Amino acid sequence: MLTVGVDLAAEPAKTAVAWIDWSPEGASVRRLALGADDTLILEALREAEKAGIDCPFGWPEPFVAFVTAHQAGDVADPHEFAGRDGRRRLALRTTDIFTHDRTDLMPLSVAADRIGHTAMRCAGLLAQLARDGQSVDRSGAGAVAEVYPAASLKRWGLPSRGYKRARNVDSLRESVDVLLTAAPWLSLGEYDDLCRRSDDAFDAVIAAMTARAVSRGLVEPLPEEHASVARSEGWIALPATSIDALHG
Structure with missing residues (x-):
């Protein structure tokens, strides 16, 4: 089996893609x-049996409705979204709140943070993938799933914070060591050093591993009451087992 992980950024320079082959041996x-x-990203996504992309797949439905109404000059109640709680309803997706409740990690707001630039690029990639005849379901049921490497690491009991940015390269190296200790069946091969130098590369590997979890049903099931909104806003796949289950 081949899984692909994409650590997406708004521009290619900070975007990483990982291909992982899975076999009974490792x-x-x-x-x-x-x-x-x-x-390159589309080439990888077409080749994969399952892919994980670290980027929001959609925007909060209340935010989309708010902007649409504002554009038409038809915001019914200007006070409805006033204050922190009101803005939170616009800024966060259902999956963001769900992920925070289960991991204590809060994904970046696609409506109110720079991750929105990356999401625009992601929307174009998903649209092209669909035009190519691939099954694209923002809830993760199709060829690609939305992933959040920090949440995956935390769910697997591994360090999930403190390894980002060049100043934390020592922590990144330690994170790679911890990963390989927890998953001795994983071989980074010639890319070991790259993972230790680039948190983007490391996150792409974690994204590909999370795609494996999705393909094997080793993630939190999508609650039925959130199924409809997940197909619109996107849904983060959260591992629900130990990391060893990926290879078992």
């Missing part, structure tokens, strides 16, 4: 690329 990183443009 899992090995076949390829790990930094500076990935749309052509």
Whole structure:
């Protein structure tokens, strides 16, 4: 089985893609690329049996409705979204709140943070994938699933914070060591050093591993009451087992 992980950024320079081959003997990183443009990402997504993308797949439904009404000059109650609680309803998706409740980690707001630039790029990639005939379901039921590497790491009992940015490269190296200790069946091969130098590359590997969890049904089930909104806003796949279950 081949899974792909994409640590998406607004521009190719900070975008990483990982390909992981899975077999009864173990899992090995076949390829790990930094500076990935749309052509390379789509090539990888088409090849994968399941892919995970670290980026919001959609925007909060209340935010979309609010902007649409504002554009038409038809916001019924200007006070409805006033204050912190009101803005929170606009800024956060259902899956963001669900993820926070279960992991104590809060994803970036696609409506009120710079991650929105990345989500615009992601929307274009998903649209092209659908035009190519791939099954695209923002809830994760299709060819791709939305993932959140920090949440995956935390669910697997691994360090999930403090390894981002160049100043934390020592923590990144430690995170790689902890991952390989927890998953001795995983081989980074020639890309071991790249994972220790680039948190983007490391997150792409975690995204590909999370895609494996999704493909095997080893993630939190999507609550029925959130199924409809998940197909619109996107849904973060949260691992529900130990990391060993990926290879078992």
